[in-house]
Amino acid sequence: MKIRHIRNATIVIECGPYQILVDPMLAPKGALPPLKFSGGMVRNPTVELPTEAEAALQGVTHCLITHCQKGHFDHLDRAGKAWLRHHQIPVICTPHDAPHLASKGLNVQPLQLNEQGVGRFFEGQIRTIACVHGRGFVGSFMEHGVGYFIEMPGEPSLYLSGDTILTPDIAQFVVANQPAVSVVPAGGARFDFGGDIIMGVEDVLEFARISEGLVVANHLEAISHCPVTRQALASAAQKAGVAARLRIPADGEAIDVNRHVAPLMYA
Template sequence: MQIHQLRNATLILELGPHRVLLDPMLAAKDALPPLRLFGARQRNPLVDLPDSASAALQSVTHCLITHCQKGHFDHLDRLGARWLRDTQTPVICTPHDAAYLGKRGLNVQPLPERHEQPSAFLGGQIRTVRCTHGYGLVGKLMEHGVGYLIEMPGEPSLYLAGDTRLTPRVEAFVRAHQPQVSVVPAGGARFDLGGDIIMGVDDVIAFARLATGRVVANHLEALSHCPVTRTELALAAQQAGVAARLSIPGDGQVLTFNA
């Protein structure tokens, strides 16, 4: 299995003959609005896609969407939706998102509505895991979405956490399944009010201590409301003694994992 980190939450999974695009935000640097009202109102994304993105997208066979409504352009922006519509790439999503995506002309293939129960997926199986995309008032305004656990013959089991905090539900799921590879959001995203809406440094370190497999941190250095840097996270992982199992890929980097 290979994970090609493109930018933020957008990556391409190589699973045997399949190339699965996750949460495509394909806009150019500064093409999208700010995500904070006060302070430095930087436009998004903060960086362009890596040079490898264009060729990698040509190999994509399927797409997975974790969440996309309520303005979550960092997981599906207009350019990403247009690319999916033009290519008619099969888009796998929850029933909750299926009608929303179908109205935009996408080739939608919704999964059954049964969280944490396996469904058929590209010759293997997939489970959805509920996300908690922030707590309190901010959490009530967010689209919480799902993460995915993918299990394929001959490939390591893979947990794509989606946009979530490290909740008791996530902890219990990881303890029960102990995925061999996990991809977690690490940017500590927050708005002007309220707390973090995804994992930050402390949550990622706690996750790496909980999980026995390899952990990949993304959602870093691409959006104006994500303050955690790769350097900061790497230093914290080293101090916590989990650096050997935590990968922090740069944009465009390809990671390889064996079963």
């Protein structure tokens, strides 16, 4: 398995014959509106796509969406929708998001989930894990979405947390299942009011403490309401003694997961 970080929450997972694009935000720098009134009304994304993005997209076979409604363009923007429509990429999503995505003309393949949120995923299985995309008043405006726990034959188990803060339920899930690799947001995003709507430095450090696997941080230095920098997170991880288990990829960087963790022989 390889994970290529594209930008923000957009990644490409190479898993056997499949290359799965997750939460595509493909707009050029500054093409999307600001997310905060304070701080100069900076437009988004704040950086261009990396040069590696074009080649990575050429190999994509499927797309996986964690959440996309209520204006969450940083996980699926107009450019991402247009690209998916043009290439007729199968878009895997929850039953909740399927009608919305189908209305945009996408090739939707909703997951068939049982009451426990578990379904088939190619030759393996996928499980949905509830997200808490902010609490209180600000949380009432958010599309909370899901994270995914993916188990494939001969591959490391993979947890894509989606946009969430670290909740007791997520911590309990991590301790009980110990994903071989987890991809978590780290930008500490917040609006002009309310608290964090995704994990920030302290949540990521705590996640790395309770996880025995590799932790990959994303949602950094690409959206105007995410104040955490890669350097600040790396420095904090070093001081906390978890730097060896935490990867903070640059835009365009690929991580060969198999070099860091052993595969899970899913049956």
